[in-house]
Amino acid sequence: MERSEIGLIGLGTMGAALSLNIAEKGFRISVFNRTVSKVDTFLSDSGPLAKRISPTRSLEEFVTSLKVPRAIVLMVPAGDPVDAQIAALRPLLDPDDLIIDAGNANFHDTNRRAAQAVDDGVPYLGIGVSGGEDGARHGPSIMGGGDRAHWDRVAHILEAISARYEGQPCATWMGEGGAGHFVKTVHNGIEYADMQLIAETYGVMRDGMGMPAAACADVFASWNQGPLQSYLVEIAAEVSAATDPATGAPMLDVILDRAGQKGTGRWTVIESQQVGAPVPVIEAAVAARNLSAALETRRAGEALFGAASRRLPDAALSLDDLEAAMIAGKVMCYAQGFDLLARTGTQYGWTLPMPEIAEVWREGCIIRSAMLNDMAGALRTDPDRNLLFAPYFADLVSRHHTALRKVAATAATHGLPVPALSAALGYFDSIRTARSTANMIQAQRDFFGAHGFERIDAEGQHHGPWGGGG
Numbered sequence: 001m002e003r004s005e006i007g008l009i010g011l012g013t014m015g016a017a018l019s020l021n022i023a024e025k026g027f028r029i030s031v032f033n034r035t036v037s038k039v040d041t042f043l044s045d046s047g048p049l050a051k052r053i054s055p056t057r058s059l060e061e062f063v064t065s066l067k068v069p070r071a072i073v074l075m076v077p078a079g080d081p082v083d084a085q086i087a088a089l090r091p092l093l094d095p096d097d098l099i100i101d102a103g104n105a106n107f108h109d110t111n112r113r114a115a116q117a118v119d120d121g122v123p124y125l126g127i128g129v130s131g132g133e134d135g136a137r138h139g140p141s142i143m144g145g146g147d148r149a150h151w152d153r154v155a156h157i158l159e160a161i162s163a164r165y166e167g168q169p170c171a172t173w174m175g176e177g178g179a180g181h182f183v184k185t186v187h188n189g190i191e192y193a194d195m196q197l198i199a200e201t202y203g204v205m206r207d208g209m210g211m212p213a214a215a216c217a218d219v220f221a222s223w224n225q226g227p228l229q230s231y232l233v234e235i236a237a238e239v240s241a242a243t244d245p246a247t248g249a250p251m252l253d254v255i256l257d258r259a260g261q262k263g264t265g266r267w268t269v270i271e272s273q274q275v276g277a278p279v280p281v282i283e284a285a286v287a288a289r290n291l292s293a294a295l296e297t298r299r300a301g302e303a304l305f306g307a308a309s310r311r312l313p314d315a316a317l318s319l320d321d322l323e324a325a326m327i328a329g330k331v332m333c334y335a336q337g338f339d340l341l342a343r344t345g346t347q348y349g350w351t352l353p354m355p356e357i358a359e360v361w362r363e364g365c366i367i368r369s370a371m372l373n374d375m376a377g378a379l380r381t382d383p384d385r386n387l388l389f390a391p392y393f394a395d396l397v398s399r400h401h402t403a404l405r406k407v408a409a410t411a412a413t414h415g416l417p418v419p420a421l422s423a424a425l426g427y428f429d430s431i432r433t434a435r436s437t438a439n440m441i442q443a444q445r446d447f448f449g450a451h452g453f454e455r456i457d458a459e460g461q462h463h464g465p466w467g468g469g470g
């Protein structure tokens with residue numbers, strides 16, 4: 001039997017799509033799945049690509065079917081399944097073989113596994129793969145992490161299967177250890193925020209302006225022709241336009257308002273707190289996702305306090321106001337995400353390639369958007385500068401923050417929850433306030449804890465005249 005250039009374990013949604021993509025690009029691939037019957041189903045569904053797929057029914061057969069040194073992709077759920085799969089594979093592998101975890105691993109786990117791999121002598125890469133099932137099938141965005149030489153060994157395959165932006169592959173090595181999974185984590189944090197901003201503007205249209213889903217679809221579709229052009233706005237239009245085959249109602253109207261999550265948004269926020277990088281728009285989005293899950297609490301809250309009117313007076317807001325507010329909110333959210341990437345990179349000894357991160361997100365991934373090309377340009381000019389201060393984005397925000405304020409204020413007045421838009425506004429107003437109110441915080445910290453404070457008119461640490469500290 002001809003040996004395969006690469007193998008993949010885990011023929012679920014992502015693994016099956018990725019395997020077909022690999023086969024389609026001309027590479028022979030061996031596949032294995034815990035539930036072995038799925039291997040046969042997968043093969044019979046593979047059509048003409050089956051000729052480049054080697055089905056295997058045991059780990060031993062799988063390992064033997066691969067060219068040496070072997071390259072093995074794991075596409076199984078993050079966490080214990082990855083450790084269990086590595087433990088099962090390790091005794092069957094040679095020191096030059098390579099395990100590639102392509103799931104949504106917590107980057108701390110990837111750091112640990114990469115260190116363990118050095119001890120065990122079986123190299124390990126952690127790669128973030130974004131784009132959902134369709135991306136995996138036709139071209140995802142790939143964020144690699146681990147030893148550079150190991151990445152280089154498989155880069156030709158990963159680049160061949162990745163999305164392309166103007167011919168450039170969206171597959172990039174981000175750094176050692178968990179760097180790739182960390183970049184994917186922040187990608188997902190930004191994704192949470194992008195989705196929340198869209199959901200909030202949808203809420204203003206639905207509840208504030210009384211617009212039916214089909215009308216919202218038209219608005220999202222028109223926004224997708226302008227500065228907000230992005231995959232998420234595009235699919236917001238599509239899901240808003242869809243009809244429920246069972247009832248004939250707009251699909252959105254019959255979907256429960258309770259959203260799930262797998263943890264990457266939460267990990268982004270946890271890391272932001274660890275390194276002291278403020279990401280309030282992403283925090284608001286993760287909190288909103290948690291509040292969405294608390295459906296019973298929200299129902300009890302509405303019964304106890306009564307629902308706010310939410311309906312806006314005619315002409316209180318225009319659709320142009322909403323679009324402008326989204327633009328400002330989106331810039332704020334990305335500025336925060338890139339700031340977190342820059343700060344955390346330093347913390348873990350990575351020199352994360354900031355412009356390349358924006359570039360690798362331009363195609364294939366869930367947050368792909370027109371704005372990312374401008375962000376890549378701004379980060380190429382100065383990778384350490386907060387995006388908000390790059391001339392292009394400073395100008396964009398200067399022109400749109402008034403609408404963000406108008407939308408946030410109007411929504412607040414009428415009881416429409418817009419936590420991510422409000423957080424974006426709070427971030428903007430904070431970042432342009434040279435004299436903040438932290439002098440009060442410092443005074444109180446000194447009062448109760450004798451922590452001392454700096455003065456505006458003298459060097460060094462000082463204490464107040466309150467005499468309560470100590």
Ligand code: NDP
Binds near residue numbers: 034
């Ligand atoms: P699925 O649930 O569709 O598939 C999971 C696969 O892993 C199945 O093949 C399953 O085998 C196998 N598996 C589950 N548990 C174990 C185990 N303990 N040991 C060995 N194999 C196991 O998941 P997805 O394909 O959606 O996700 C896979 C990974 O990709 C996850 O880390 C996910 O977070 C990540 N990801 C998912 C995206 C998506 O849009 N779905 C996007 C980007 C990343 P069996 O058939 O036996 O159950």
